[in-house]
Amino acid sequence: MESSEITLQVYHHHLKIPIETYFNTVTDFLDPWDERAYQFVVHKYLEEAKDNGIVGMVRQERDENYVYLDAAVRYPQTMD
Numbered sequence: 001m002e003s004s005e006i007t008l009q010v011y012h013h014h015l016k017i018p019i020e021t022y023f024n025t026v027t028d029f030l031d032p033w034d035e036r037a038y039q040f041v042v043h044k045y046l047e048e049a050k051d052n053g054i055v056g057m058v059r060q061e062r063d064e065n066y067v068y069l070d071a072a073v074r075y076p077q078t079m080d
Contacts, residue, residue: 042071
């Protein structure tokens with residue numbers, strides 16, 4: 001029996017989100033500045049875009065108007 005190797009290709013997605021939109025998206029999180037909240041926002045973005053990437057680590061920066069997310073998104077690649 002042959003086995004397939006799966007590798008992951010990683011791309012960074014950079015999102016600029018109005019701060020009000022961000023807060024409206026993370027209402028279920030006790031801490032809106034937790035990485036799980038960032039991952040949730042990126043997951044929702046990918047879902048809406050019909051993108052099948054897997055969200056990894058997300059870094060955040062913000063100012064008074066926007067939240068900036070830098071997300072590592074993984075894409076499985078099967079190598080036969």
